[in-house]
Amino acid sequence: MLAYVVAVQVIAYAVLLAxxxxxxxxxxxxxxxxxxxxASVIHLEAAQGIERVRELAAEGTPYTHLQSVWFFAGVLLLPVPLQAVLIGASFAHEWLRVxxxxxxxxxxxxxxCTVLLATAGATLALAAFYPGVDPGQPLVTALDGPRGVVALVLAGLxxxxxxYALVVGAIIATNPDEPAHRALGPASDQLLIAAAVGLGYAVTVVMVHQPWTAPLLLVTVLALHLGLLLPQFRAAAxxxxxxxxxxxQWWHDQAAAELERARRLGDPVGVLMLDLDRFKRINDRFGHLAGxxxxxxxxxxxxxxxxxxxLVGRWGGEEFAVLLPGVDATGATRTAERIRAAVSVLHVTARDHTGQDVVITGLSLSVGAGAFPTTATTVTDLLLAVDAALYEAKDHGRDQVRVAGAGTA
Incomplete structure (x- = not known):
């Protein structure tokens, strides 16, 4: 596996140098x-929330990178060295911000490196179709008629x-116990890339011929990204x-994936379990709609x-669960105290069972806190520990935070 990864990177560096x-x-x-x-920075900034979820959910399968819109536009507009700069800037920004x-x-x-090899391969294919193009000219200016369509489709493929092949090969090699077909990912991802290639071509045409309208295409990319993928993931969740x-269930699945990532990185992950104190009294006094x-x-x-x-989830009834990547038990406790303080000052306007408007105040939370790996090393054990801490907070007067294995906070 190491030899495979190093070989791919060496080839990419050699292509860049040449x-x-x-x-x-x-x-x-x-x-x-x-x-x-x-454009790629604005795109990632606007979509970073969903991209964090998509990347985590794609663990063990190819993560379909919708920055392909800008990368394929780079194929049609830029020489390979500048394509490398674009790819490097996008991945660095993604690592830092997303x-x-x-x-x-x-x-x-x-x-x-796999993306750079892909863009270089696509550039080579287009250059083979149009060998007479001035090296300083963008390849998109040479595309014309049916020949141009064939060249564009071939470059996209x-x-x-x-x-895809380089990434799938790496996934299969690092997950030998998993079925090989799982590494292929969902077939719908191929449609996303096809759309990205088409949009990338549209971006280049606009930038060359009508650059003042380019912001409209950025809005189009963002609208398609958020408008199509966000509802999909909300439904999946x-x-x-x-x-x-x-x-x-979604929270539990994401927590398991996050703990696996934390295990590789050597990072902590905080977990909170929150329970709204005396919630039954609210339902009994004001009605379930007010509740x-x-x-x-x-x-x-x-x-x-x-x-x-x-990640915040509803655990059931009046219980909530919070996943805090990169946060240890001390940080989780501080977050729990902030949440408890914020809930304590809430004034909730509602309509009671008689139809009268009421303002409900005096809310409080009991909270159990813990963290991977100090509290426990699996999701199940971690949840059991923080749940026990939550009930300890309930048993000792409510409206407080208890750290698993550490007493009152």
Whole structure:
């Protein structure tokens, strides 16, 4: 496996070195590079929430990188050395901002190298179709008629197949106990890449002929990305209808994947279990509809007090679970105290069972806190530990945080 990864990277570096010393780079190419880098950064910033979930959910299968829109546009506009700059900038930004340095660095380097080999292969295919094109000119200007369509389709196929084959090979090699077909990922991912290739071509045509309309295509890419994938993942997460939080099963599956990542990185992962104190009294006094308003308000308060990288789920009834990647038990306790304080000052306006408007106050939470690996090393054991800490908080007067194995916080 090590030899395979090193070989792919060495070939990518060799391609970069060979093209860097032989390919002329025009001033206009640098301008287009700047535009594509800015577009890719804006794209990732807008979609970072869903991309964190998609990348984690894709563990063990190829992670379909929708930055392919900009990478394939780079094939049609930029020489290979500048394609490498675009790819490197995108992966570096992704590692820093989307995954907050919690992705395995050598995996990202390997993935970037596979993308560079894919873009170089696609560039070579287009150059073979149009050998007379000035090396300083973008290849998109040469595409014309049916021949251009064939060249574009071939370049798109090479781009996808090179990257896909190299990544699938690595996944199969590192997961010998898993069925090989699982490494192929869902067939629908191929449609996403086909769409990305088409959009990449549209981006280049607009940038060459009507550059002032390019921002409209960026909006189009973002709209398709968020409009199509976000509902898909919300459905997959089986979002709780009352609170908008993810379901207990989805939360558990994501927690298991996050612990596996943390085990590789040597990072901690905090877990909180929260229970709304005396919730039955609220239902009995004001009615279940008012109780539902309280649950929604508490859920929103919890979400406001955690980071975008954290995962909040409804565990059942009036219980909530929070996953805190990269946070140890001390940090989890601080987060729990912030959440408890935020809930304590809530004023929830609701309608009681008589139809009268009421304001419900005096809410409190009992919280159990713990962290991987100090509290436990599996999701099940970690949940059992923080649940026991939660009941300890209940037994000792409620409205407090208890750390698993450490007493009151």
């Amino acid at each position: 093209t860097a010393v032989t390919t002329p780079v025009s001033t206009r190419s640098w301008t287009w590079l700047g535009v594509l880098v800015v 995954f907050r340095r919690r992705a395995v660095p050598h995996r990202k380097v390997f993935s970037a 090479i781009y996808r197949l090179v990257n 089986r979002t709780d209808g009352k609170t908008g939080l993810v379901s207990a 539902d308003e309280v649950l929604r308000a508490v859920a929103e308060a919890v979400r406001r007090e955690v980071r975008g990288t954290d």
